[in-house]
Amino acid sequence: MEKLAAIMLKYLFILMLLLSAADSLAKDGDAAPAIAWKVEAAPVRLRVSIQPRRHPALFVPVPAELPKELLHASAFADDGEAIPASPVLLGDRMIGVALNCRSGDNRREKADEPPKPSISIYLHAKAHKDATPFLGDKARVVALERSIRPLTTRAHSAAEMLRLFNTPEKKRPVFVVAVAALGAIPDRDNWQQPPENQRLANAMLRWDARIIVPEDCSVAFGADQNHSAWVVLLDGKPVADWSSENKRPGGGAFGPVISLKAGSYSLQLLAVQRQxxxxxxxxxxxxxxxxxxxxxxGLVPAAQPSYWSIEFAEQPARNASVTLQLAEIGHFFQSDQRIAHYTFSTDGDAARSTPQWLDQNGKLIDSDNGKLFCPAECIPGFRVADDEQTLSIPAFTLWQPGTVHNGRMAFGELPAVLARHQTLPLTVRVTWPETLSTELRENTRLFCEQRSADGKVLRQDPLLLDGKSHCRADLSLLANSHSLLLRCTIADEDIFLPLPLRLIHPRDAAMPLIAQGNALFTSLDTRAVMVCNALPPPGDGRLSRRNWPVQPLRLALLDDFIANTNSYAATALPEQELATMLGGPGPLSFSRVNATARTGSSPTLAAISALPRLIVSRPDFALLAVGSEALRNDQTPVAWCRTLLFLAQACQAAGIEPILVALPELPDLPAATSRSAALLTKELGLSLGIAVIDLYSRQRLNRVESAAWYQHEELDLPTPQDAARRWLSMTCARALQLYYPTVFTYHANADNNCRPGQP
Incomplete structure (x- = not known):
C-alpha cells in the first residue's frame, strides 16, 4: 500500500507540472505579439481595424494637431504585406489616408468581440520606397451596396426614397463591392438588370463615397436618367433627385446650385432600378x-475604421486608442427622426484619457457607460486631451440606413376645465414599437415643456413611466403657460411626434373648439384644456355695475334646458318671449345659442364647445342658462360650477356682462344635486360680483312642480312645454329688470299670459 501511494504521488506531481506548462503556453499564445516599427523614418503610425466584407476601402482620419510636414503615408498588414494607401490632402495638410483593405483579414472568432487592429499606417515627411499608392483614375474608392426587393410602387420624392432605403427585408442578401464611380457597377451579367425570373423585382443600389473639395465653389449635383428613380445626397441631405426641375441636356436633371466651402463631404447616390x-x-x-x-x-472612401489608435515612435507615453462601433440605427417613422446607437471603449494600456465625443458642430455628445446616442447621419468625432497634448478627429456626416420603428404617444383622461389652483392630472400612454431594442428604449427621455404664447420654453418637467407604457403625473401650471408639449427623445431628437396640449384661458375662449367623446380639440386637432383665472374672494353681494349708454343693446342666451329642442306643444322660444316682455330706453335685441351636445361628444362639454359662438356674436349681456345636460350625465355640481366659472370669466374677458342662472329642480335629477348646484352658482355670483337669476328659489317659493313642464295632454315631452318656457322666460325678465333697471323695463301686461306661480 505504501508503495502504491508513493507511485500515485509521483504521477500526481508530474500531472501538475504538465498542467502548469500548458497554462503558461496558453497565456503566451493569447498575448498579442508586438508589431515591429517597419518604417524608421516615420515618427507616427496609426493602427486600424478593417472590415473587408462590409467596407472594401477605408478613409483613416489624421489628427490636425500632427506636424504639417507629414504629407506621405505607407501601410502594411501585420503579416508584412504592403497595403495600397494614399494620403488625402486638403490645402497643405494631410487630413486622412485612403486605404484599400480588400486583401486584409480581420476575421473575428466571435461576433461580439471588439475589432482588433491589423494594419499599420506610417506617416512620414518623405515618400517611402515600399509604399503602394491606392488613389488614381480607376481606384475603386466607392462602396456599392445592392439588394433585390419586390416593389409594387416606388418612391417619387427624396424623402420617400430615404424611407425606402432603410433596413431591407430580412433574409434578403445584401452585396457590397468596390467600384470607381457613383453610378458604376461591376462588369458582371447578373448586375446589369434585376432578375427576370423574380416578379416585381427591383434593384436597390446605394453608392457611398467622400468628395474632397479643394477650394470654395458653387456647383449643382444631378444624374443622367429620367426613368430610374434616384436621389443624390451631400452630407446626408438630398441635393437632387429624379424629379428636380433643372433638366439636363440628353436626359436626367440637376438640383439647385449650392455653395461649398473647402473641405470633406459625403457624397451618395441612391437608385431604384426596374427591369x-x-x-x-x-x-x-x-x-x-x-x-x-x-x-x-476627388473621391475617396467614405467608411472609417471602428478601431483607431495612434503611436509615437519616440514618445510612447503619448499613445492613444479609441474603439467606436455602430450598434444600431433606428428610424422613427412618425417623427421621421433617425438615431444611431454606438458603443465605445478605450485601450487601458494606451489611452491616456477617455475620449470626448464630438458632433458635426464640434460640440460634445453626452455618453455614459460605454454608449452614446446621436443623430444617425453623424459619425461622431472625438478629442483625446491630457496635460501634454490634444488630438482630435472631426465628426463625419453620412446617411446610413436604419430599422423603422413606428410608435406613438397619446393622452389618457384629462379634465376639460381646470381651476387656477389645481394641478393638471396628466395621463399619457406610450405605444412602444415591437422592433425597438432594449438599449434604445432604456435611453429615452420623457418630459413635458410648458411654453408661453410665443413658443418660449418656460419650464421642463421630467415624466416617469409607470411600468412600461403609462405615465401619470400632477403638473403645477405656470400662470403664463400657453401650451404644453410632451416629448419623448433620444439624444435630444424626438422619436415620436411631440404631443401638444393647448391651455385655453378665458381671454382665448373665442377659439373654435370641437368636442369628441370626453375631450376637447382645437381646429388643428390639438387636445385642449380650459384653465380658469384665479377666483376672487367672496364679495358683498353688490354688482360691479357698468354705465350702459342709450344705444342698441343685445342679450344672448346660452341655453341647454329652456328650449334645447322643439317638440309637440313646445315651440315657444325664450328670446322671442323676452323681446315681448322687456323694453328699455333704447332698442334691445335678443338671441340664443343652443348648447346641446353634438353626436359623439359628451353632454358635459356642450356648453364649452358652444361658448365660442356666443362670444363671436359680441352681445352686451350673456344669460348662461346651462348646466342641465352636464348634471344629468353625472357631472358633480362642483365640477359643473368650475365650467360655469370659466364661461363667466370668458364673457368678462370679451367685454360681455355674464348673468348666471341657478337652475331649478329637474325631474330626473336628485334633489340634493339640484340644491348643491344652485348654492354653488349663487356663491360664484357673489365672488364674481355678477347677477344670478335664481330659478331654483323662485320655483320652490311658488311651489312649481317641474315634472309638469315635460308633460302635455298626458304625453311625455323631451323639453319643457310652451307654458313652462313662458314662465321661465318671465322669471328671467323680472330678474333682469331688478338687476339692470336702467336697461330693462318689464311690461306688466306680460303677466296676462303667464302668472308667476302657474306655468
Whole structure:
C-alpha cells in the first residue's frame, strides 16, 4: 500500500507540472505579439481595424494637431504585406489616408468581440520606397451596396426614397463591392438588370463615397436618367433627385446650385432600378454651366475604421486608442427622426484619457457607460486631451440606413376645465414599437415643456413611466403657460411626434373648439384644456355695475334646458318671449345659442364647445342658462360650477356682462344635486360680483312642480312645454329688470299670459 501511494504521488506531481506548462503556453499564445516599427523614418503610425466584407476601402482620419510636414503615408498588414494607401490632402495638410483593405483579414472568432487592429499606417515627411499608392483614375474608392426587393410602387420624392432605403427585408442578401464611380457597377451579367425570373423585382443600389473639395465653389449635383428613380445626397441631405426641375441636356436633371466651402463631404447616390431601366450616373456642374455635367472628381472612401489608435515612435507615453462601433440605427417613422446607437471603449494600456465625443458642430455628445446616442447621419468625432497634448478627429456626416420603428404617444383622461389652483392630472400612454431594442428604449427621455404664447420654453418637467407604457403625473401650471408639449427623445431628437396640449384661458375662449367623446380639440386637432383665472374672494353681494349708454343693446342666451329642442306643444322660444316682455330706453335685441351636445361628444362639454359662438356674436349681456345636460350625465355640481366659472370669466374677458342662472329642480335629477348646484352658482355670483337669476328659489317659493313642464295632454315631452318656457322666460325678465333697471323695463301686461306661480 505504501508503495502504491508513493507511485500515485509521483504521477500526481508530474500531472501538475504538465498542467502548469500548458497554462503558461496558453497565456503566451493569447498575448498579442508586438508589431515591429517597419518604417524608421516615420515618427507616427496609426493602427486600424478593417472590415473587408462590409467596407472594401477605408478613409483613416489624421489628427490636425500632427506636424504639417507629414504629407506621405505607407501601410502594411501585420503579416508584412504592403497595403495600397494614399494620403488625402486638403490645402497643405494631410487630413486622412485612403486605404484599400480588400486583401486584409480581420476575421473575428466571435461576433461580439471588439475589432482588433491589423494594419499599420506610417506617416512620414518623405515618400517611402515600399509604399503602394491606392488613389488614381480607376481606384475603386466607392462602396456599392445592392439588394433585390419586390416593389409594387416606388418612391417619387427624396424623402420617400430615404424611407425606402432603410433596413431591407430580412433574409434578403445584401452585396457590397468596390467600384470607381457613383453610378458604376461591376462588369458582371447578373448586375446589369434585376432578375427576370423574380416578379416585381427591383434593384436597390446605394453608392457611398467622400468628395474632397479643394477650394470654395458653387456647383449643382444631378444624374443622367429620367426613368430610374434616384436621389443624390451631400452630407446626408438630398441635393437632387429624379424629379428636380433643372433638366439636363440628353436626359436626367440637376438640383439647385449650392455653395461649398473647402473641405470633406459625403457624397451618395441612391437608385431604384426596374427591369429594362438604365442605371443613373452621378454628375456635377459648376454654377452658370448649362451643359451635361461631368462625373465628380476627388473621391475617396467614405467608411472609417471602428478601431483607431495612434503611436509615437519616440514618445510612447503619448499613445492613444479609441474603439467606436455602430450598434444600431433606428428610424422613427412618425417623427421621421433617425438615431444611431454606438458603443465605445478605450485601450487601458494606451489611452491616456477617455475620449470626448464630438458632433458635426464640434460640440460634445453626452455618453455614459460605454454608449452614446446621436443623430444617425453623424459619425461622431472625438478629442483625446491630457496635460501634454490634444488630438482630435472631426465628426463625419453620412446617411446610413436604419430599422423603422413606428410608435406613438397619446393622452389618457384629462379634465376639460381646470381651476387656477389645481394641478393638471396628466395621463399619457406610450405605444412602444415591437422592433425597438432594449438599449434604445432604456435611453429615452420623457418630459413635458410648458411654453408661453410665443413658443418660449418656460419650464421642463421630467415624466416617469409607470411600468412600461403609462405615465401619470400632477403638473403645477405656470400662470403664463400657453401650451404644453410632451416629448419623448433620444439624444435630444424626438422619436415620436411631440404631443401638444393647448391651455385655453378665458381671454382665448373665442377659439373654435370641437368636442369628441370626453375631450376637447382645437381646429388643428390639438387636445385642449380650459384653465380658469384665479377666483376672487367672496364679495358683498353688490354688482360691479357698468354705465350702459342709450344705444342698441343685445342679450344672448346660452341655453341647454329652456328650449334645447322643439317638440309637440313646445315651440315657444325664450328670446322671442323676452323681446315681448322687456323694453328699455333704447332698442334691445335678443338671441340664443343652443348648447346641446353634438353626436359623439359628451353632454358635459356642450356648453364649452358652444361658448365660442356666443362670444363671436359680441352681445352686451350673456344669460348662461346651462348646466342641465352636464348634471344629468353625472357631472358633480362642483365640477359643473368650475365650467360655469370659466364661461363667466370668458364673457368678462370679451367685454360681455355674464348673468348666471341657478337652475331649478329637474325631474330626473336628485334633489340634493339640484340644491348643491344652485348654492354653488349663487356663491360664484357673489365672488364674481355678477347677477344670478335664481330659478331654483323662485320655483320652490311658488311651489312649481317641474315634472309638469315635460308633460302635455298626458304625453311625455323631451323639453319643457310652451307654458313652462313662458314662465321661465318671465322669471328671467323680472330678474333682469331688478338687476339692470336702467336697461330693462318689464311690461306688466306680460303677466296676462303667464302668472308667476302657474306655468
Amino acid at each position: 429594362g431601366e438604365a442605371i443613373p450616373r452621378c454628375l456635377l456642374r459648376p454654377a452658370g454651366d448649362n451643359g451635361p455635367g461631368a462625373a465628380p472628381t
